[in-house]
Amino acid sequence: DQQVKQNSPSLSVQEGRISILNCDYTNSMFDYFLWYKKYPAEGPTFLISISSIKDKNEDGRFTVFLNKSAKHLSLHIVPSQPGDSAVYFCAASVDTGNQFYFGTGTSLTVIP
């Protein structure tokens, strides 16, 4: 049973516009959330994270929003650039329980 879900397998956005990638989870015990980016033939690279005690974290063009009541988080990329084209995975963890789960990924294409 998938505890972390990314319901959109793919997303296309024009360069300069906002990209919004979504992630839903089922386990209310998750206390930390991360986003990773993956290019073809490479391993994922860490992008940004957020603790469950916060509802927003920002790093340059990347912002992650957390809505605990809805068990939903999103990654906003503004402005989107062609180099952002990659597969994005969200991940969630229960630190004390040593549980760690990835979503299925969303493939983002930024069109020049």
Add this chain to the structure above:
Amino acid sequence: DVKVTQSSRYLVKRTGEKVFLECVQDMDHENMFWYRQDPGLGLRLIYFSYDVKMKEKGDIPEGYSVSREKKERFSLILESASTNQTSMYLCASSFAGGIHQPQHFGDGTRLSIL
């Protein structure tokens, strides 16, 4: 820059063989992880280790074992390979301080079991 090196990019083995996948990291990280990535399923955690000779089961440990004799090296072992273990295998490492620490990944080993 953290370097996580997986010994092979591509590997082809036969059903029933014992298969070893090796991973080495150069940043003195305490935690090391093995995942498999399959289409539509994302990355699934097989095993992780938070110290030498220590291991913890992840989400899908069946059919696998691991070995961590040195801090920098984490091996994944398929005791008797089966065709349903054909997959992309990814190794990762991170600092201590909890499983939520950002992980640094290798480039993966694409394993085919015939």
